[in-house]
Amino acid sequence: MLHSISHKVAQFTESVIREMTRQALLHNAVNLSQGFPDFPAPAEIKQAACDAINADINQYAVTWGAKRFRDAIAAKTKWHLGFDVDPDREVVVTCGSTEAMIATMLALVNPGEEVIVFEPYYENYGPDAILTEATIRYVSLLAEGHAEDGNGNFWTFDPDELRAAFNDKTRAIILTNPHNPTGKVFTRAELQLIADLCIEFDVLAFTDEIYEHIWYPDTARDVRHISLATLDGMRERTVSINSLSKTYSVTGWRVGYAIAPPVLTDAIRKVHDFLTVGAAAPLQDAGAFALSLPQSYYDSLQQTYLKKRDFLLGVLNEAGFKCYKPDGAYYIMTDISGFGFADDVAFTKHLISEVGVAVVPGSSFYRQSDGGKQQVRFTYCKRAETLQAAAEKLQKLK
Ligand SMILES: Cc1ncc(COP(=O)(O)O)c(C=O)c1O
Numbered sequence: 001m002l003h004s005i006s007h008k009v010a011q012f013t014e015s016v017i018r019e020m021t022r023q024a025l026l027h028n029a030v031n032l033s034q035g036f037p038d039f040p041a042p043a044e045i046k047q048a049a050c051d052a053i054n055a056d057i058n059q060y061a062v063t064w065g066a067k068r069f070r071d072a073i074a075a076k077t078k079w080h081l082g083f084d085v086d087p088d089r090e091v092v093v094t095c096g097s098t099e100a101m102i103a104t105m106l107a108l109v110n111p112g113e114e115v116i117v118f119e120p121y122y123e124n125y126g127p128d129a130i131l132t133e134a135t136i137r138y139v140s141l142l143a144e145g146h147a148e149d150g151n152g153n154f155w156t157f158d159p160d161e162l163r164a165a166f167n168d169k170t171r172a173i174i175l176t177n178p179h180n181p182t183g184k185v186f187t188r189a190e191l192q193l194i195a196d197l198c199i200e201f202d203v204l205a206f207t208d209e210i211y212e213h214i215w216y217p218d219t220a221r222d223v224r225h226i227s228l229a230t231l232d233g234m235r236e237r238t239v240s241i242n243s244l245s246k247t248y249s250v251t252g253w254r255v256g257y258a259i260a261p262p263v264l265t266d267a268i269r270k271v272h273d274f275l276t277v278g279a280a281a282p283l284q285d286a287g288a289f290a291l292s293l294p295q296s297y298y299d300s301l302q303q304t305y306l307k308k309r310d311f312l313l314g315v316l317n318e319a320g321f322k323c324y325k326p327d328g329a330y331y332i333m334t335d336i337s338g339f340g341f342a343d344d345v346a347f348t349k350h351l352i353s354e355v356g357v358a359v360v361p362g363s364s365f366y367r368q369s370d371g372g373k374q375q376v377r378f379t380y381c382k383r384a385e386t387l388q389a390a391a392e393k394l395q396k397l398k
Helices: 016-026 043-054 067-081 096-108 125-132 159-165 188-200 262-276 281-290 295-319 344-355 384-397
Strands: 091-094 114-119 135-140 142-144 154-156 170-176 204-208 238-243 256-259 322-324 331-335 375-379
Touching: 016 344, 043 281, 067 091, 067 256, 067 281, 091 096, 091 262, 096 125, 096 170, 096 204, 096 238, 096 256, 096 262, 114 125, 125 135, 135 159, 159 188, 170 188, 188 204, 256 262, 295 322, 295 331, 295 384, 344 375, 344 384
Parallel strands: 114 135, 114 170, 170 204, 204 238
Antiparallel strands: 091 256, 142 154, 238 256, 322 331, 331 375
């Protein structure tokens, strides 16, 4: 008994993604597994953090977020996502979007209720559901029209399968948009379908929009990020989750936020207060500065990642991977069946120890199906030199 652990915790393992970073360090491999930039955060944002510390913003902020930061969140959400937010009643500042999601789940979902998640999915939602004692209903994302040259394919889902996932136990749908790991950016028609079902079944939506600025215009298709909360009837039933991590390349700052109607926000604030008390006060102050950056900052972020995406796609295609070209976020899901390995874990081990490149095995993004058994995920949020080093090592696969 002394060393027994809780039933809930016994149901999940440590993060596979973060374990891959440890393996990369162990084998001195180029780390294209975990999604954190290996280049510096923007100088002016770092300066704002130093200024905040020097100005003695070093004590607890208001538990649900410093006023200046909440005001900046409301202003940016208005101009960028296109809806009004009351900074005093509708915002909770959290320790990353990670805390925003678990606090939201604990605050709004009862044990035994169901939450819909598109699979493959970002692995945190699994433990989030276990800790909440909720059941996940998975809806498959399928790589349709997967072109061998890595061009022009995109992930879709079956509307009937989505409808079948909704029932009277459904409390919420989690929507990651742009999506990790597939890079899918949901179209307006798909979002409308999701919205219609949420309204019909009186279900909440928890949107993870941390890649809101990282998507790639396409000449053949209308790719753009649309926030689910902006669709008719959705604002009052959506918790929009976001973070500084990816947009400002500060994943280690652990500053995120949730935006929701006042009644939902009150509940999330309570959980947040007792989970963490609050996010780092000086970094919230720097966050207010970051959120005030002009459109040109986001344009240049998009251009930077577009170049990195196209570079890595070229490298991977040449090395023999079939690539699912991403429309957004900064990952490439690949099909490894051409290499003849038993599964994604065996391939990943080989790639880390023999080739010297760390990736994430596809199966860590799947629970319901074994769709990930011949897939691995690469990230390209890395310096050009890092991607070049990976390219050289991947030659060994040929
Ligand atoms: C979809 C998704 N949500 C959340 C996170 C974690 O974000 P944060 O640093 O804001 O906790 C990640 C990180 O990779 C992610 O890909």
